[in-house]
Amino acid sequence: MQxxxxxxxxxxxxxxxxxxxxxxSCFYQKVAQEKCINCGKTGRxxxxxxxxxxxxxxxxxxxxxxxxxxxxxxxxxxxxxxPEGPICFTCYSRDYRKxxxxxxxxxxxxxxxxxxxWEDEKPICEVCYKRLKNAQRV
Numbered sequence: 001m002q003x004x005x006x007x008x009x010x011x012x013x014x015x016x017x018x019x020x021x022x023x024x025s026c027f028y029q030k031v032a033q034e035k036c037i038n039c040g041k042t043g044r045x046x047x048x049x050x051x052x053x054x055x056x057x058x059x060x061x062x063x064x065x066x067x068x069x070x071x072x073x074x075x076x077x078x079x080x081x082x083p084e085g086p087i088c089f090t091c092y093s094r095d096y097r098k099x100x101x102x103x104x105x106x107x108x109x110x111x112x113x114x115x116x117x118w119e120d121e122k123p124i125c126e127v128c129y130k131r132l133k134n135a136q137r138v
Contacts, residue, residue, distance in 0.1 A: 005026070015031065034052075039057065046059035069086060069091055
């Protein structure tokens with residue numbers, strides 16, 4: 001831990017410049033800034049292509065990989081690669097992130113949901129679990 005050249009705070013050293021040590025946040029805010037080959041703006045480099053650097057914004061719009069979302073079943077830009085498969089940004093912010101409880105694909109309805117019970121190492125969501133309990137009572 002040393003004093004950062006830019007912010008003057010005592011932080012872990014991320015990069016050593018000839019002028020002195022730099023923390024991670026200052027490195028990305030002040031040092032690792034280059035002109036984007038797509039938009040021409042100077043910013044943080046998210047990707048380096050054969051043609052040159054790409055900023056965060058252009059990476060998200062043009063280069064971020066697409067995948068078949070396991071929730072909405074559409075091919076969209078991937079926000080998260082869950083153990084069950086890719087989740088798009090819309091579903092991630094609407095369905096997955098809001099409730100921080102882990103979710104799995106229900107072994108009965110095949111939807112990504114909060115799991116109420118595990119039976120024989122198979123996940124069962126709350127809706128399907130209630131249906132099973134009611135069916136067993138009859």
